[in-house]
Amino acid sequence: MIKIENLVKAFGAKRAVDDISFSVERGEVLGFLGPNGAGKSTTMRMITGFMPPTSGKISIGAHDVAESPLEAKRLIGYLPENAASYPDMTVQGFLNFAAELRGLQGAARRKAVHRVVELCFLDSVLQQSIDTLSKGYKHRTCLAQALIHDPQVLIMDEPTDGLDPNQKHEVRNLIRELGANKAIVFSTHILEEVDAACTRAIIIDRGKLVANGTPEELRGMSQLAGAVTLQARGASLEALSRIGKVEELDGAFRIYPADKSKSKQLAQAVIELVAREGWKVEGMYNEAGQLDEVFRRITLPDTVKQDTVKK
């Protein structure tokens, strides 16, 4: 549905987006990760046709964004950064406006507005002017605008930014539901959202695409992935060292497999060792890896990176 090839955006000498390629199919929810200023918003602005790319090609469905922008835009619903909307309008007025710009008239318009009002729980504020709304409602109003024409492609720039935990949860659920038959891209720097809503995630850093995979694959890139953490009375560093590389934690040991693919055997080996030595196990975990560790390792500048990894 969305196909991006060798996308570049240069602001003067600075390359905000540097040769990024990826694609998103219907049924996929793509999490777009990266530190602030990595080029997430710029990329989204180019996908939605707001900013022309310096070079590269973006297609939405069968339409090239540069060549047939109106056709491409028709397929897209867009939630811009900070969920911008017209503060002087009522929620109803704003949604009517968006529907009309999308070419919906009369009964079709009323139906569309009704649908998104239900979907985004806006019933109670319909006649309120947008500048009197709380941040959560403002956000949902703008989200409703993006969904009004039931788009095949949904682009959202930090859809959960500034929401309280309950609202975040709702928006994530909504994204996951919508993702069943749409192609969705949303940016975030909250890593738990990747697990909560995404089928796939990409990480960009200083304009470059540095990782692309399912949440499991990304987690697998963690140094922690496949390690076993053991908390047991009587356990000794020396005995454990025979199985793998051991790190002593506060009251526990973490054993790293020599080879990530052999993490199952590692757990088995630890269990056997515990039985043989007669240690009293208080806890044992198989580490899946942590996204934030992967994220930090990939996106920190090299000098800082070495530091953190050592620690």
Add this chain to the structure above:
Amino acid sequence: MRIIWTIAKRELAAYFNSPVAYVFLVIFLLLTGFFTFTAGNFFERGEASLAAFFGWHPWLYLVLVPAVGMRVWAEERRSGTMELLLTMPVATWQAIVAKFLAPWLFLAFALALTFPAIITVNVLGEPDNGVIVAGYLGSLLLAGAYLAITCMTSAMTRNQVVAFILSVGLCLFLILAGFNPVTDLLARWASPALVDTVAAFSVVTHFDGFQRGVIDARDLAFFLSLIGFALFATGVVIRGHRSG
């Protein structure tokens, strides 16, 4: 066309949802009244015409039109809604035209509210109503020209005050280029051809004809091409922002 009307409708609603429209209407009507009857010596002139009324419009609009138009793009940029609007299936030119038409319609509405002036001259004497119609047409075109320039300056900045000042400056130039004291000053050392060229850029020169009841194709072309040029420039400025 429908898209343009949808956006223009929203813009118009934005004026009437805020105090801007009402403050503007009151001040505009008070000032036209003051300039016409007091400063313009409407009664002392002893003629059945609205010359005293129209004569002040280039100056009155100088301040009031930029005040109406300064928000059109600056506010969209400041609040980020420009991104929302231009990622809709809307061509940039449609948005530009709509955002020009809405305040122009509003100005036309304000101008229409000066109808008591027409009644007054018709009650007191027998004016040539054709001249008055031409005067209104000229005044509307004049307001449109200032407004298009304000749209352009508004697109240049996200600060409404900056847009206002830039616009007043440009419009002032367009007045002064043909303002008698300035042309006289210029005539002292410049060749008559140069003076005429400079004066030809002035809205005053072209507005004069309308006030006398002459609808000259050249004057019409001047105002319409000024509007067209300023809106085209607005498009260039907006494209500039979008490409970063």
